[in-house]
Amino acid sequence: MDFSPKFAITTGPWNYSYTALRESRECVIAIPTVDLINQVVGVGTCSGADTDKFEKFGLTPIKGQHVMSPLIKECLANIECKVIDIVKKHNIVILEGIAAYYDSSRKEKRTIHAIGDGTFVVDGRKLDRRKMMQSKLPDGV
């Protein structure tokens, strides 16, 4: 959300994640890369209500420092988050990132973007417009 370390995500009572977020008030946002595409789709098409997703998809949990939710070792980045509000009217959960980890040793850094119809777009090349944008970026970015 803007340049703050906050995230707005959409979910609702139809997802087990919603119950888990409401009860634990915390979570980890884990960012996978393209080599994990089949695990990503698998994780997204079953439910934590009846499945141990770490076991089923061969993922390795790592203990977090500020939240009980585990980080995922195989992911490029992990962000420990606290739920700071739930906007029930719109099924929006507001998260605040309180710690972030980035695995700079990984060779594959391309992430994937769900289109919503079962297809995904992989990161392509990067364009640098930092000079043009300098006036709009907060200090330190």
Add this chain to the structure above:
Amino acid sequence: MDFSPKFAITTGPWNYSYTALRESRECVIAIPTVDLINQVVGVGTCSGADTDKFEKFGLTPIKGQHVMSPLIKECLANIECKVIDIVKKHNIVILEGIAAYYDSSRKEKRTIHAIGDGTFVVDGRKLDRRKMMQSKLPDGV
């Protein structure tokens, strides 16, 4: 937001867009492709409060059918939206798309994703996992 034609965007009183959205209760989401990167950055680094962005960046306004806000001819897609709510506490504006246009005649279809630090990632290749996701997709997607 989920599979509905709704969008949650983050903005606030520090942007002229916020005033415009609050007063007009409508807008157009225009989706540019990578060949428009310099116009995108230009549009994002000046303000509609004192600049005619269409004129300055050589963009062509097209009249919408349901909203007063103009569509952008040079964009790959345009979505006419109504503001259905503003969650002031979190500076979130909830939009509902009421009409969408897609220019299928354009050759360049790659969109760009702002990282937030002045760099942008261009769409790379597409992966198809529709079969794996079938059970989770709503009818008609």
